[in-house]
Amino acid sequence: xxxxxxxxxxxxxxxxxxxxxxxxxxxxxxxxxxxxxxxxxxxxxxxxxxxxxxxxxxxxxxxxxxxxxxxxxxxxxxxxxxxxxxxxxxxxxxxxxxxxxxxxxxxxxxxxxxxxxxxxxxxxxxxxxxxxxxxxxxxxxxxxxxxxxxxxxxxxxxxxxxxxxxxxxxxxxxxxxxxxxxxxxxxxxxxxxxxxxxxxxxxxxxxxxxxxxxxxxxxxxxxxxxxxxxxxxxxxxxxxxxxxxxxxxxxxxxxxxxxxxxxxxxxxxxxxxxxxxxxxxxxxxxxxxxxxxxxxxxxxxxxxxxxxxxxxxxxxxxxxxxxxxxxxxxxxxxxxxxxxxxxxxxxxxxxxxxxxxxxxxxxxxxxx
Numbered sequence: 001x002x003x004x005x006x007x008x009x010x011x012x013x014x015x016x017x018x019x020x021x022x023x024x025x026x027x028x029x030x031x032x033x034x035x036x037x038x039x040x041x042x043x044x045x046x047x048x049x050x051x052x053x054x055x056x057x058x059x060x061x062x063x064x065x066x067x068x069x070x071x072x073x074x075x076x077x078x079x080x081x082x083x084x085x086x087x088x089x090x091x092x093x094x095x096x097x098x099x100x101x102x103x104x105x106x107x108x109x110x111x112x113x114x115x116x117x118x119x120x121x122x123x124x125x126x127x128x129x130x131x132x133x134x135x136x137x138x139x140x141x142x143x144x145x146x147x148x149x150x151x152x153x154x155x156x157x158x159x160x161x162x163x164x165x166x167x168x169x170x171x172x173x174x175x176x177x178x179x180x181x182x183x184x185x186x187x188x189x190x191x192x193x194x195x196x197x198x199x200x201x202x203x204x205x206x207x208x209x210x211x212x213x214x215x216x217x218x219x220x221x222x223x224x225x226x227x228x229x230x231x232x233x234x235x236x237x238x239x240x241x242x243x244x245x246x247x248x249x250x251x252x253x254x255x256x257x258x259x260x261x262x263x264x265x266x267x268x269x270x271x272x273x274x275x276x277x278x279x280x281x282x283x284x285x286x287x288x289x290x291x292x293x294x295x296x297x298x299x300x301x302x303x304x305x306x307x308x309x310x311x312x313x314x315x316x317x318x319x320x321x322x323x324x325x326x327x328x329x330x331x332x333x334x335x336x337x338x339x340x341x342x343x344x345x346x347x348x349x350x351x352x353x354x355x356x357x358x359x360x361x362x363x364x365x366x367x368x
């Protein structure tokens with residue numbers, strides 16, 4: 001990789017966010033061509049690589065950097081491959097992604113999709129709420145992106161309250177509250193309005209993919225695509241495969257996540273998937289520790305950040321996620337595993353009942 005300052009044109013061979021000479025924006029330089037230095041032909045399919053045969057090419061670019069690239073075209077040693085600028089690669093995809101729900105997660109996913117080069121359709125029953133979300137995306141982009149590029153990214157996002165605008169979408173991601181009935185209603189409407197080729201994804205953090213897909217005539221088209229907050233910064237995406245989810249849909253979800261700059265991990269359909277099954281008992285225990293009155297929220301968080309080298313303390317994280325969301329996930333885990341360690345602690349239940357849900361209400365374990 002080579003990175004170049006857009007203003008003074010200094011170059012680096014490692015990722016630099018801001019030019020140390022003039023404070024200008026730094027962007028990755030795409031080489032004009034690469035040379036094939038080696039290749040391996042693969043004839044046996046594997047997870048995420050079902051189409052065979054293909055070749056793994058060892059390429060050397062104009063700057064002496066090496067990388068591996070998958071190719072369905074055969075090349076010989078020494079062949080030159082013309083590189084396609086990133087923006088052209090993105091345009092070639094011409095993918096349209098629909099987002100159902102325009103809250104914090106929905107707007108974050110929309111931002112990343114638009115930055116990747118996808119056309120984005122944001123849907124909310126109340127169009128003014130969607131416009132507020134677009135304002136949040138504008139504000140977020142203003143911190144890191146020049147005006148011309150920001151305008152281009154925002155130009156890829158369309159706001160509507162009509163599901164029929166999703167007729168030709170390649171992918172529709174549902175990003176609604178953890179309500180099975182609500183999600184069922186939306187999925188049935190999507191199946192009625194969208195093309196048979198449209199893939200459906202849900203950003204659910206805890207609900208069963210099999211339970212959600214049962215209302216679809218073709219349950220194999222639904223996959224879990226679980227992003228983490230804040231979406232533009234968090235690299236992980238959980239790809240959740242239901243019993244009926246097709247291999248092609250899982251492969252597509254992995255490809256989309258990778259194009260967005262995320263790292264996908266695949267898991268089967270089990271309550272909490274991977275991260276939340278491990279995380280929520282930890283957060284629940286931290287809340288229970290707070291309730292015994294022996295430690296302040298600040299000291300609990302300080303102990304974890306310094307003692308366990310976590311970037312954020314558990315109570316601050318709970319406020320960021322939302323106490324209502326934490327309780328909903330724990331309820332699903334408790335019902336799914338019938339294990340007392342997943343039962344929401346008394347403090348969490350009381351705070352949710354009072355409406356102290358964390359950052360989104362201005363008060364949780366901290367005041368905002």
